[in-house]
Amino acid sequence: MRTVTTVLRLDGVDRSFGDRQVLKNVSFDVVAGRMTGFVGGNGAGKTTTMRIILGVLAADAGQVTWQGTPLSREARGRFGYMPEERGLYPKMSVREQVIYLGRLHGLTAEAARRSTDTLLDRIGLGERGDDLLETLSLGNQQRAQIAAALVHDPEVLVLDEPFSGLDPLAVDTIVAVLRERAAAGAPVLFSSHQLDVVERLCDDLVIIADGAIRAAGSREQLRASYTTPRYELVVETDAGWLRDQPGVSLVDLDGARAVFDLAPGSDEQPVLRAALDRGPVRAFRPVTPSLAEIFREVTQ
Amino acid sequence: MNTFDATRLVAAREIRVKLRDRTFLISTIVFLVIAAGATILPSLLSGGPSTVAATEAAAGPLREAGLQVRTVPDDAAAEQAVRDGDVDAAVVAGPVVLAMNDAPNDVVNALSTRPPVELLNPDAVDPTLTFLVPFAFAFIFLITSQTFGVQIAQSIIEEKQTRIVEILVAAVPVRALLAGKMLAGTILALGQIALVALVALTGMAFGGNDGLVSLLGPAIGWFIPFFLLGFVLIASMWAAAGALVNRLEDIGGVSMPVQLAVMLPFFAVVFLSDNVGAMRLLSYLPFSAPTAMPLRLFTGDAALWELFVSLALLLVTAIGFLLAGARVYEGSLLRTNGRTSVRTAWRERETLG
Numbered sequence: 237m238r239t240v241t242t243v244l245r246l247d248g249v250d251r252s253f254g255d256r257q258v259l260k261n262v263s264f265d266v267v268a269g270r271m272t273g274f275v276g277g278n279g280a281g282k283t284t285t286m287r288i289i290l291g292v293l294a295a296d297a298g299q300v301t302w303q304g305t306p307l308s309r310e311a312r313g314r315f316g317y318m319p320e321e322r323g324l325y326p327k328m329s330v331r332e333q334v335i336y337l338g339r340l341h342g343l344t345a346e347a348a349r350r351s352t353d354t355l356l357d358r359i360g361l362g363e364r365g366d367d368l369l370e371t372l373s374l375g376n377q378q379r380a381q382i383a384a385a386l387v388h389d390p391e392v393l394v395l396d397e398p399f400s401g402l403d404p405l406a407v408d409t410i411v412a413v414l415r416e417r418a419a420a421g422a423p424v425l426f427s428s429h430q431l432d433v434v435e436r437l438c439d440d441l442v443i444i445a446d447g448a449i450r451a452a453g454s455r456e457q458l459r460a461s462y463t464t465p466r467y468e469l470v471v472e473t474d475a476g477w478l479r480d481q482p483g484v485s486l487v488d489l490d491g492a493r494a495v496f497d498l499a500p501g502s503d504e505q506p507v508l509r510a511a512l513d514r515g516p517v518r519a520f521r522p523v524t525p526s527l528a529e530i531f532r533e534v535t536q
Numbered sequence: 537m538n539t540f541d542a543t544r545l546v547a548a549r550e551i552r553v554k555l556r557d558r559t560f561l562i563s564t565i566v567f568l569v570i571a572a573g574a575t576i577l578p579s580l581l582s583g584g585p586s587t588v589a590a591t592e593a594a595a596g597p598l599r600e601a602g603l604q605v606r607t608v609p610d611d612a613a614a615e616q617a618v619r620d621g622d623v624d625a626a627v628v629a630g631p632v633v634l635a636m637n638d639a640p641n642d643v644v645n646a647l648s649t650r651p652p653v654e655l656l657n658p659d660a661v662d663p664t665l666t667f668l669v670p671f672a673f674a675f676i677f678l679i680t681s682q683t684f685g686v687q688i689a690q691s692i693i694e695e696k697q698t699r700i701v702e703i704l705v706a707a708v709p710v711r712a713l714l715a716g717k718m719l720a721g722t723i724l725a726l727g728q729i730a731l732v733a734l735v736a737l738t739g740m741a742f743g744g745n746d747g748l749v750s751l752l753g754p755a756i757g758w759f760i761p762f763f764l765l766g767f768v769l770i771a772s773m774w775a776a777a778g779a780l781v782n783r784l785e786d787i788g789g790v791s792m793p794v795q796l797a798v799m800l801p802f803f804a805v806v807f808l809s810d811n812v813g814a815m816r817l818l819s820y821l822p823f824s825a826p827t828a829m830p831l832r833l834f835t836g837d838a839a840l841w842e843l844f845v846s847l848a849l850l851l852v853t854a855i856g857f858l859l860a861g862a863r864v865y866e867g868s869l870l871r872t873n874g875r876t877s878v879r880t881a882w883r884e885r886e887t888l889g
Contacts (some may be wrong), residue, residue, distance in 0.1 A: 287702070290702075290704075290706040292702050292705050292870060293705060293870070309709065312706060312707075313537055313707055313708075315706065317702070317703055317706045319699055319702040319703060321698045321699040321702075323697070323698025323699040323701050324697065324698065324699075325694070325698065326694075326698065327553065336545070336549055337703065337707070339545050340537060340542060340545055340546075340704065340707045341537065341707050342537045355644060363774050384703065385703075418729065439807055468708075
């Protein structure tokens with residue numbers, strides 16, 4: 237039984253390459269059973285962070301723990317990893333190399349074969365299993381890469397840009413597989429620069445910029461804490477009167493439709509009442525910011 | 537996954553992939569054909585005793601010597617038969633042996649009385665062989681260490697280039713990756729040589745050179761440990777060279793020192809093989825010992841203790857190079873931005889738990 241405290245934790249991780257510090261005191265949690273999106277611009281430090289989690293790079297300071305214990309090679313052997321720059325053996329068949337990677341992660345020959353067959357069928361590569369990797373389309377190579385990360389039924393998944401290069405159908409397949417793993421209790425950390433995909437997928441979010449964590453938490457929390465209250469109002473006639481309403485600052489006005497922010501401490505109900513006094517109200521709703529907006533705000 | 541199991545898995549994959557590689561299979565077959573040809577063909581081509589034309593009067597001793605005699609009416613006819621190419625030689629009055637351009641030894645011997653010969657050093661080796669055998673040893677070592685060394689480097693670069701190395705390093709100790717590749721290379725190299733040796737020895741026996749087999753036996757026996765250690769020495773350098781670059785195209789730049797370390801000793805051994813002093817020196821230098829020492833054993837001027845001393849020197853050097861190669865490998869394996877310098881690789885190894 238995993239509990240809520242089952243967590244992959246980064247604690248004060250620093251890393252420099254030469255005199256360029258690429259990670260500054262990076263700390264965040266990846267909680268079991270949840271999909272954690274890891275977003276940041278190019279060169280923000282996502283890949284370095286993931287490489288440190290997997291032990292491909294060493295941290296200069298700080299540590300990574302899993303279930304409260306600093307990571308050992310044995311523990312990392314039960315992780316599943318998909319590196320940013322893709323590659324498997326071009327001249328080996330998909331099935332053969334997925335089996336090989338399963339065995340390197342400690343599966344017996346029989347278990348590796350069984351797991352590979354199930355997985356390839358699941359992600360739609362069953363038919364192509366015996367083809368050489370280099371003969372597959374890029375999208376199918378990407379699926380094979382996912383299979384390589386999942387073959388040993390990992391306890392923790394760390395996926396660097398798992399959706400880049402996938403068509404929408406493949407994204408759906410992979411998302412379904414990852415959700416299954418999360419539902420089975422694995423923490424899933426995935427990075428992406430496609431904010432709409434992250435928005436759709438993640439339960440938790442970690443935002444990194446210039447090697448420092450700018451925001452981390454559940455998606456709802458972040459939405460709540462990183463935006464001023466914003467509302468959309470649609471009335472029958474011109475909504476220009478909102479300009480004179482106390483506490484309201486207009487963001488956008490287009491005839492009968494207006495988007496406005498409320499000053500801290502102001503209540504939205506008086507605004508609604510004022511609108512009803514002037515005529516019918518067709519719509520009145522809070523505007524939740526998109527991830528892209530939050531991202532822009534916290535990384536500026 | 538412990539280092540030992542991981543090494544075994546890595547080696548098994550390398551071997552499996554190589555055994556399916558068409559280039560490797562074809563080159564092995566070519567080697568085998570050459571080995572068979574070189575040992576069997578000479579005895580087939582030498583074509584038995586000479587044919588000789590002679591008058592009936594002169595034919596007696598020639599027949600006794602087992603030559604194929606064609607009787608002709610007179611000496612003029614005998615000479616004509618030689619000129620026409622019908623026979624290899626003719627014996628005319630005198631007796632004089634006639635031949636076109638090559639004195640037929642068996643005919644001459646049949647007509648001469650030979651003094652008894654007593655060999656004081658019956659083990660001394662045919663001078664043709666003393667040239668051919670060292671050349672063969674040096675050549676086998678050159679070709680094999682080159683072929684399989686390059687293969688190790690290529691396999692390392694492939695993993696770097698495709699970035700699969702990141703997955704591998706996250707799963708198994710870096711040492712196991714290198715050890716697995718070295719092990720696979722060594723097994724394949726030894727396997728190929730053993731096959732070639734088997735075919736060559738069979739060919740010699742088939743060609744009636746049993747004496748050569750017993751003469752070569754000890755030299756071949758000693759060649760194996762020398763070859764093994766020499767191979768590890770060279771392969772370590774190839775591994776380091778492969779780890780320093782990211783693309784197969786760039787291997788040329790870093791492989792120069794390795795190539796020289798193989799080529800220079802090769803030419804030294806081939807060209808100095810009859811210089812006793814130089815060969816003594818070469819048989820102790822680790823890079824030339826794998827070919828020079830078994831050769832000195834073959835020509836009979838190496839004492840047993842010398843073999844052990846040379847082997848020990850080679851062992852120490854090979855271990856040193858293996859450790860150094862492993863360090864460079866570990867230090868540059870994950871550097872995927874252009875070419876890494878040996879110094880950087882040496883210093884900046886990731887220290888991982």
